[in-house]
Amino acid sequence: xxxxxxxxxxxxxxxxxxxxxxxxxxxxxxxxxxxxxxxxxxxxxxxxxxxxxxxxxxxxxxxxxxxxxxxxxxxxxxxxxxxxx
Amino acid sequence: xxxxxxxxxxxxxxxxxxxxxxxxxxxxxxxxxxxxxxxxxxxxxxxxxxxxxxxxxxxxxxxxxxxxxxxxxxxxxxxxxxxxx
Numbered sequence: 001x002x003x004x005x006x007x008x009x010x011x012x013x014x015x016x017x018x019x020x021x022x023x024x025x026x027x028x029x030x031x032x033x034x035x036x037x038x039x040x041x042x043x044x045x046x047x048x049x050x051x052x053x054x055x056x057x058x059x060x061x062x063x064x065x066x067x068x069x070x071x072x073x074x075x076x077x078x079x080x081x082x083x084x085x
Numbered sequence: 086x087x088x089x090x091x092x093x094x095x096x097x098x099x100x101x102x103x104x105x106x107x108x109x110x111x112x113x114x115x116x117x118x119x120x121x122x123x124x125x126x127x128x129x130x131x132x133x134x135x136x137x138x139x140x141x142x143x144x145x146x147x148x149x150x151x152x153x154x155x156x157x158x159x160x161x162x163x164x165x166x167x168x169x170x
Contacts, residue, residue: 023122027119031112034112037108045132046132046133047130047139
């Protein structure tokens with residue numbers, strides 16, 4: 001499921017960029033991503049402008065854990081669910 | 086009002102970092118900042134993690150306009166209003 005994520009070693013992290021057709025869709029993504037973060041207690045770095053969101057999921061000391069990869073999967077599923085609406 | 090903003094020339098932009106005591110307060114800031122962006126049709130680049138938001142307001146071709154500085158002021162006012170709650 002992580003095909004479009006780039007995995008880096010130093011520091012350990014997963015990175016992916018999502019693009020959006022419009023700002024309302026992007027805001028919806030950010031809102032729901034925040035809910036996922038709170039539920040998992042796992043907070044990626046996000047940067048965004050009008051039509052893009054870049055996500056960096058840091059592994060910190062332990063490196064990339066199962067939870068990191070689960071978060072990546074959940075963000076992909078979220079992005080996909082918004083695309084369908 | 087722009088004391089805590091850094092102004093850069095190439096490319097023309099204003100930059101500022103805000104920190105937050107918690108994620109709910111940060112989310113509130115992002116939500117209201119998005120409303121301000123939509124109202125002004127002016128979209129800064131934002132990056133955030135669990136406790137910080139970095140804002141970059143780009144001037145693009147025209148350089149930094151009055152609208153750019155007005156957006157900076159509005160974000161400062163927003164940050165201050167959240168701190169008081």
